[in-house]
Amino acid sequence: MKRFARVLTSAMAVAVIGASLMACGQNENETVAPYEPQTQDEAQDEPQPQLEERAQIEPSDDIFSFQFSLNDEVFALPFKYADLYNAGWVFMNNDVQLRPGQRSVSSDVINDDMTFGVSVGNLTEDNISRQDGHVVGITIRERNAGTGTQLVLPGGITIGNTLEEVLEAYGEPSETQAGVGFEALIYSLDLESQVIIQINLETELVNEIRIRNFTER
Numbered sequence: 645m646k647r648f649a650r651v652l653t654s655a656m657a658v659a660v661i662g663a664s665l666m667a668c669g670q671n672e673n674e675t676v677a678p679y680e681p682q683t684q685d686e687a688q689d690e691p692q693p694q695l696e697e698r699a700q701i702e703p704s705d706d707i708f709s710f711q712f713s714l715n716d717e718v719f720a721l722p723f724k725y726a727d728l729y730n731a732g733w734v735f736m737n738n739d740v741q742l743r744p745g746q747r748s749v750s751s752d753v754i755n756d757d758m759t760f761g762v763s764v765g766n767l768t769e770d771n772i773s774r775q776d777g778h779v780v781g782i783t784i785r786e787r788n789a790g791t792g793t794q795l796v797l798p799g800g801i802t803i804g805n806t807l808e809e810v811l812e813a814y815g816e817p818s819e820t821q822a823g824v825g826f827e828a829l830i831y832s833l834d835l836e837s838q839v840i841i842q843i844n845l846e847t848e849l850v851n852e853i854r855i856r857n858f859t860e861r
Contacts, residue, residue, distance in 0.1 A: 705798045707814050707831050707839050710857040713783065713796040715758075721857035722778040725764050728753065729775075735762075735793050740774045742766035747858065748774055750783050758793040760784045765858055781856035797839070797853065805850045817841075826851070 701718040704711050710721040719729055733753040740748055747765035763781030764774045775776035784795045789803040796802045810829060817829040825845055832838045836859055842852035 646684055666847075680780075703798070707798055708833055708837070709798060709838065710839070710855055711798055712855060715794050719779075721782070722767065722780045722860060723764065725762075725775060725777055725779055728762065728779055731755075733762075735774070742772055742774055742777055744769050744771070750781060751821075752788075755790055756792075758788075758791045759797060760788040760793050763856070767858075767860065780858045781854070783852070783854045785852045795853065797855075801841065801850065801853075803850055803853065807848045807850075809821075810841055810843070810850065 653762070670780055701711065701720055703713070703718050711718055712721075713719075714731070719727065732755045734755075736752050736754050736759075740763070742748065742765055747763050750761040750763045752759045753762050761781075761783035762779055763783075764777040765780035766772050767778050767780075782795070784793060784803060786803055789795075794802070797813075801813050803812055814831055818832040819830045821828040821830065827843045827845060829841045829843065831841070837857045838855075840852075840854040841850055842854075844851040
């Protein structure tokens with residue numbers, strides 16, 4: 645009986661040691677959760693800009709005002725990212741740092757289910773966070789318009805307008821660029837200040853609009 649008790653005690657000790665080793669092994673080989681895109685709530689946890697009251701903008705019909713109406717609110721490039729954030733738009737990816745004169749690549753901002761592309765620039769002489777910069781470029785494509793984003797240029801041009809309507813509103817472009825299945829109408833003051841309206845050659849409808857203006861006027 646004593647020999648059986650010793651054997652049972654030894655077996656229990658081995659089981660305990662084995663369980664401990666398995667637990668250690670699980671900690672050492674712990675699986676990292678896969679990356680998942682941020683939701684709007686998670687994006688709002690990122691550092692956010694200081695909010696200030698924004699002056700109202702008188703709408704213009706001049707394409708070189710670099711204005712656009714975003715869901716019936718008028719903006720003019722460049723403007724503080726804080727103004728966009730105050731209107732309910734937040735970046736879907738993490739914040740980045742910008743050197744003087746640097747601009748970020750276009751990244752989507754989100755407001756509920758609506759999206760469009762935004763580029764932020766550093767117009768200061770110091771290194772800053774993107775949240776403290778100025779919006780210097782925007783991009784809207786058919787997929788963005790499909791989320792409910794309503795972005796309209798001076799003269800009423802938006803995604804889905806015809807080539808004829810664009811030419812009637814703004815006249816002949818400064819230049820055109822052809823691509824596979826599209827033609828880009830470029831209305832330009834200089835390389836830093838342009839409105840680019842892309843036309844689908846099959847439908848002859850606007851399927852992308854880009855505005856950039858890195859210069860405060």
